[in-house]
Amino acid sequence: MNDKLSPEEWFERFPELKDSLETSRKHEEIRRTIFPIIDQDSDLWFMLSSFLMASAAIDRIVTFAQEMGMHELKANHARYFVQPHGYVSCAVDVDLATAALIGYPRTSDSRPKLSFQTAEVETCDRLKLILNSEAFVNIPSKIASSGCDGASYLIEANLEGVYSWKCHWVPKDQTFWEIQCIFNELIAKCGLYS
Numbered sequence: 001m002n003d004k005l006s007p008e009e010w011f012e013r014f015p016e017l018k019d020s021l022e023t024s025r026k027h028e029e030i031r032r033t034i035f036p037i038i039d040q041d042s043d044l045w046f047m048l049s050s051f052l053m054a055s056a057a058i059d060r061i062v063t064f065a066q067e068m069g070m071h072e073l074k075a076n077h078a079r080y081f082v083q084p085h086g087y088v089s090c091a092v093d094v095d096l097a098t099a100a101l102i103g104y105p106r107t108s109d110s111r112p113k114l115s116f117q118t119a120e121v122e123t124c125d126r127l128k129l130i131l132n133s134e135a136f137v138n139i140p141s142k143i144a145s146s147g148c149d150g151a152s153y154l155i156e157a158n159l160e161g162v163y164s165w166k167c168h169w170v171p172k173d174q175t176f177w178e179i180q181c182i183f184n185e186l187i188a189k190c191g192l193y194s
Helices: 007-013 016-026 028-034 044-049 054-067 121-131 174-189
Strands: 077-083 090-095 100-104 115-118 152-159 162-169
Touching: 054 077, 054 090, 054 152, 054 162, 077 121, 077 174, 090 174, 121 152, 121 174, 152 174
Parallel strands: none
Antiparallel strands: 077 090, 077 152, 090 100, 100 115, 152 162
């Protein structure tokens, strides 16, 4: 039995997808400016079936990034986003060379402001080491998984002229999890989101 719904069936079951699909198309040009390497599949089936997946998070993160005035990721930087259910709950940019950290406000913050902190160099070195690892390189950029509870996580890295990104819904990969832990350690030690 084929359990895939046709696009018409998706629109019938989830009318809000029409708006989501249109929004996705509108944000494509903005996405290309801020995140030029991250691709968004144009395949209609993937777009319709991914509204609860990590891929759908990219549009929401793109909107957030535009509102925050973000630009293309600089060399020797890494960014980390957490996007549960339509809003961005965490966004940080780490300069891996200087340990400078920028914490962006959550979508829900009533008084959005940037937070500038200095992270521990040793923690940034650990992050850079794992982002340069073959294990990180081998993680797929995105995995078609979905769910109702959880969040999408986007990790970007621009190291030694090589840009890479990974966006997963509730990541299960050990290396991805280790990177999340390091970012969470940086966030906690710098007092962001507390």
